[in-house]
Amino acid sequence: MAGSISMEAAGLTLPFLILTFLTIAAASSTNQIQILNAERRIDLSSHIVKVFLTLKVENAGITPASEIFLAFPPAQADHLALVKAQAAIGKKKKKSYVHLDANPTELPDAPNGTKSFSISLLTPLSSGETATLEVLYILTHSLEPFPAEISQSESQLVYFRDSALILSPYHVKQQTTFLKTPSTKVESFTRVEPTKLAGRELKYGPYEDHPPYSFSPVIVHLENNSPFAVVEELLREVEISHWGNLQITEHYKLVHAGARHKGVFSRVEYQSRPSFSGTSSFKHLLASLPPRVHSVYYRDDIVNISSSHLRSDYRKNLKLNHGILYLEVGRLLLLLDMGYHYFRFESPDGKRYLNFSFGCPLAETVVDKLTIKVVLPEGSKDPSAVVPFPVKQRLETKYSYLDVVGRTVLVLENKNVVPEHITPFQENGKTWKGTGKESKGKNSLKDL
Numbered sequence: 001m002a003g004s005i006s007m008e009a010a011g012l013t014l015p016f017l018i019l020t021f022l023t024i025a026a027a028s029s030t031n032q033i034q035i036l037n038a039e040r041r042i043d044l045s046s047h048i049v050k051v052f053l054t055l056k057v058e059n060a061g062i063t064p065a066s067e068i069f070l071a072f073p074p075a076q077a078d079h080l081a082l083v084k085a086q087a088a089i090g091k092k093k094k095k096s097y098v099h100l101d102a103n104p105t106e107l108p109d110a111p112n113g114t115k116s117f118s119i120s121l122l123t124p125l126s127s128g129e130t131a132t133l134e135v136l137y138i139l140t141h142s143l144e145p146f147p148a149e150i151s152q153s154e155s156q157l158v159y160f161r162d163s164a165l166i167l168s169p170y171h172v173k174q175q176t177t178f179l180k181t182p183s184t185k186v187e188s189f190t191r192v193e194p195t196k197l198a199g200r201e202l203k204y205g206p207y208e209d210h211p212p213y214s215f216s217p218v219i220v221h222l223e224n225n226s227p228f229a230v231v232e233e234l235l236r237e238v239e240i241s242h243w244g245n246l247q248i249t250e251h252y253k254l255v256h257a258g259a260r261h262k263g264v265f266s267r268v269e270y271q272s273r274p275s276f277s278g279t280s281s282f283k284h285l286l287a288s289l290p291p292r293v294h295s296v297y298y299r300d301d302i303v304n305i306s307s308s309h310l311r312s313d314y315r316k317n318l319k320l321n322h323g324i325l326y327l328e329v330g331r332l333l334l335l336l337d338m339g340y341h342y343f344r345f346e347s348p349d350g351k352r353y354l355n356f357s358f359g360c361p362l363a364e365t366v367v368d369k370l371t372i373k374v375v376l377p378e379g380s381k382d383p384s385a386v387v388p389f390p391v392k393q394r395l396e397t398k399y400s401y402l403d404v405v406g407r408t409v410l411v412l413e414n415k416n417v418v419p420e421h422i423t424p425f426q427e428n429g430k431t432w433k434g435t436g437k438e439s440k441g442k443n444s445l446k447d448l
Helices: 002-032 267-272
Strands: 033-043 049-059 065-072 080-089 096-100 102-105 115-125 130-139 143-145 157-163 171-180 186-189 195-198 201-210 217-223 229-240 245-256 282-289 294-300 309-312 318-328 333-343 352-355 366-375 384-386 392-398 407-417 426-428 444-446
Touching (some): 049 065, 080 115, 080 407, 282 333
Antiparallel strands (some): 195 201
């Protein structure tokens, strides 16, 4: 009895000790690292905010540091779509970049609501050494239309909120922030001296010697007439037949997330003065489709899109340009369906490949909820996907035509998807046999 109690105690104590050790290690790492110089460039030219952060870090401690931590304020935590990091190696023309893993983590001394990420270094940073890191993170739904309603002839103005100082768990010796605006029209901005507005660039800093988690809120009121195209829900279904044909079906719930339209809409003014009337509306949607597709169709819930056309680019990818017959502005909702077919190809080793990628085919759109369903041929078992970022995966069964046991469906789900999420992913499953040409080995999903 005593032995069993001690074993249970040991089982409870071990995870606690591991957690305590990791907490102490993280706290120790933040104490010995300092940022010599930080430069942040915020691109506000579209409704998808892109932030490029360059950090020159130094290990001022004694022990080597194997990771660098990033911190994001609570207001940005829910709007953070993607974080990428890379290390710069070499100088000037010989400079090269190496990808670094960035994963969510928790820091014990972080303020409430702060979201932290850990960047794993390729080699530990020894005492006195420096390293240069470049980080890209993307924010969605971070531009607030103000006024919330505009007439047909008015420009769209938005609020952007951030901090003049970079939120960081480290002491920052010097830092500068640049904001790139879509136009020279900036209504107002918070001044944290030194602050300078020149053309389409707003500069905060340089600021020197700020302690960890320093924060200085700023608000910028600026013009942004880019179309705020948001797909609230996107369902992409890829059905694989035994004969190698792929049937792609996509359902879009599209909305304009910019300022609402007020007053009476004039079609004559909209068409005769396109540069001044409805400047923040989007008149077309551009979708990129893989090569060799056929039987393409597209329609919306109002009418078939008769003004659309297909064209091929230099890489033989198809560009589908949807001409919107009905003005898409001011929170109007559009339900769009699109589909096409194409064939899988086989490699010399007999494995079957599916040309497919994760993300949304429509250019410059934010997808609030993305669901991809890969319907495998009947008899497929134990599929799983390898995606370079966290996604939810589950299995379900679909019955169609003369199926007996049903088809295995691999479901991938993700939220807050941006164009940078368009990347190849792989699906691995057991061998299946069909009435068409058979192949042995695993099925994999790859991009072109």
